Amino acid sequence: MPKQKKRKLGRGVAIVGGAMSYFGMYPDKTSRDLMAEAYTDALETVDKGIDPRDIEALYIGNFTADLFEGQGHLGHIMADWLGLAPRPATRVEGACASSGLAFREAVMAVASGMYDVVLAGGVERMTNAPTENVQDYLAAASDVPFEVDQAAFTFPGLYAAMGTAYMARYGTTREHLMHVAVKNHQNGALNPRAQFNSSLRDIMEQRKKRAEEKGRPIPTWGDEFDFLSDDSVNPAVAEPLHLFDCSPVTDGASCIIVAAEEVAREYTDDLVTVAASAQASAGPFTTWGGDITGIPSARIAGRDAYEMAGVGPEDIDFAEVHDCFTTAEIMAIEDLGFFEPGKGAFGSAEGLTSRDSDRPINVSGGLKSKGHPVGATGVAQLQEVWTQLRGRAGDRQITHKDLRLGLTHNVGGTGGTSAIHILERK
Amino acid sequence: MDLTVAGYMKELSEHRIAASRCNDCDALYLPPRPICPNCQTRKMSVERLSGEGTVAGLTSISIVPSAMAAKGYGRKNPYVTGVVALKEGPSLTARIELPDDGGEIQSRVGMPVTASFEAEVDGDETRVTLVFQPS
Ligand SMILES: [Zn+2]
Numbered sequence: 001m002p003k004q005k006k007r008k009l010g011r012g013v014a015i016v017g018g019a020m021s022y023f024g025m026y027p028d029k030t031s032r033d034l035m036a037e038a039y040t041d042a043l044e045t046v047d048k049g050i051d052p053r054d055i056e057a058l059y060i061g062n063f064t065a066d067l068f069e070g071q072g073h074l075g076h077i078m079a080d081w082l083g084l085a086p087r088p089a090t091r092v093e094g095a096c097a098s099s100g101l102a103f104r105e106a107v108m109a110v111a112s113g114m115y116d117v118v119l120a121g122g123v124e125r126m127t128n129a130p131t132e133n134v135q136d137y138l139a140a141a142s143d144v145p146f147e148v149d150q151a152a153f154t155f156p157g158l159y160a161a162m163g164t165a166y167m168a169r170y171g172t173t174r175e176h177l178m179h180v181a182v183k184n185h186q187n188g189a190l191n192p193r194a195q196f197n198s199s200l201r202d203i204m205e206q207r208k209k210r211a212e213e214k215g216r217p218i219p220t221w222g223d224e225f226d227f228l229s230d231d232s233v234n235p236a237v238a239e240p241l242h243l244f245d246c247s248p249v250t251d252g253a254s255c256i257i258v259a260a261e262e263v264a265r266e267y268t269d270d271l272v273t274v275a276a277s278a279q280a281s282a283g284p285f286t287t288w289g290g291d292i293t294g295i296p297s298a299r300i301a302g303r304d305a306y307e308m309a310g311v312g313p314e315d316i317d318f319a320e321v322h323d324c325f326t327t328a329e330i331m332a333i334e335d336l337g338f339f340e341p342g343k344g345a346f347g348s349a350e351g352l353t354s355r356d357s358d359r360p361i362n363v364s365g366g367l368k369s370k371g372h373p374v375g376a377t378g379v380a381q382l383q384e385v386w387t388q389l390r391g392r393a394g395d396r397q398i399t400h401k402d403l404r405l406g407l408t409h410n411v412g413g414t415g416g417t418s419a420i421h422i423l424e425r426k
Numbered sequence: 427m428d429l430t431v432a433g434y435m436k437e438l439s440e441h442r443i444a445a446s447r448c449n450d451c452d453a454l455y456l457p458p459r460p461i462c463p464n465c466q467t468r469k470m471s472v473e474r475l476s477g478e479g480t481v482a483g484l485t486s487i488s489i490v491p492s493a494m495a496a497k498g499y500g501r502k503n504p505y506v507t508g509v510v511a512l513k514e515g516p517s518l519t520a521r522i523e524l525p526d527d528g529g530e531i532q533s534r535v536g537m538p539v540t541a542s543f544e545a546e547v548d549g550d551e552t553r554v555t556l557v558f559q560p561s
Pocket of ligand 1: 448449451453462463466467
């Protein structure tokens, strides 16, 4: 890994407000409608209130409204619709890391001294497109002439191929992956804004009940693992990944308001600041030197984030990681240094990432259960960590330990882009 | 050849796998690229690779993109694609044809494979893609 010089923000930056829209399937809502929901809810979360006219600029993460709804040039659409034109509005694109990058741009714009208060948002409208088209549009985030035109990869396929390399090297099975799905759905069941607001156990029982009501034979699944092993309800998408290994197709938006630390107390006395903001790039996984069992850009961004915050993985109290697929969460917790390479799958199966563990992973439900409107995901992760650090997460609040440092891990493509942030409660 | 995407595809259409080697640090790149990330030099020579390697990772795709659906692939007829580490060092992504013996997909990692060139005619255009078979 290339050595980077140690970086720091020009001045302190705090989060003073944030919200996500309800994530799910909303055929009647365009991206601007979703964004307006997240924004108006975010304004309500500012403890001492905020005059929207205090917001000086917008950074909007979006992968491809161009393909999903034929709408490009999204920055000015959002500035206008939120009533904030003529303030400068910039769309930021980094595939599924788009709003992680938008947040980072907002933080740097404030840290530079240019602005005191900036909005970072993210949005994606996805469910109106047919499944095959969704695969095509998401595949635009890969290396198209080689991964798509030559090899006919889909996005689940890319993470599946990485999964097989991992499974072959470390001797893990599909059952290890299932533990990630079971855990994240349990977490999502506590999140009222999650797309899948139910545990896999509940989904299984509902299917049994429906079969009974319709007079069909009642399935004999004993537990979630039985359910997930049944290809008739959990069909293959890209082996070894099945339906419940994949994050869903989702409509949703997210919004955060950041402010210079020196003005932030005008908005709240309950300060959460940005301890680190790091980002790294990489080529497609054929350029990674032969090892595709982890994501190099996430390791590099993680290392840079720890260095910037002056902490190590052992200091992180909880994290929201980019579990677009179950294989991705296992690689994430290793790339971030929470587990040794090859130990993440076993640790997940042992419950070491569950909400009552020493370092809970994806208490929001993760992308897997909360939903993954790709351009909205990065800011939604940050909003969850901010909410948890302030003790305001309701039923899903982590209560068994004090929270001081939370981390977000947001990945675009198969790690072409990684954005990692560490937030600190003051 | 031109060190461009089109240059590589033209080589493929003539049944050659072209790579570029850095004249300064000896690193080998596939697809061939004009700038060496190791040493930033632009002094590159073209080399042709054997097409022999091993499977580094793979998948069988059931939820298919529209281009593959048009060719008859789908839930009932999945196809296999993956990453092949070539014996010269670089790796590439390509379709893989596997014997259907019901083995778990991850059990194929490490399998030796050899490239073949598959031509596909689409109107006036012929596109050649690499497809790997067990050696
Ligand atoms: Zn070189």
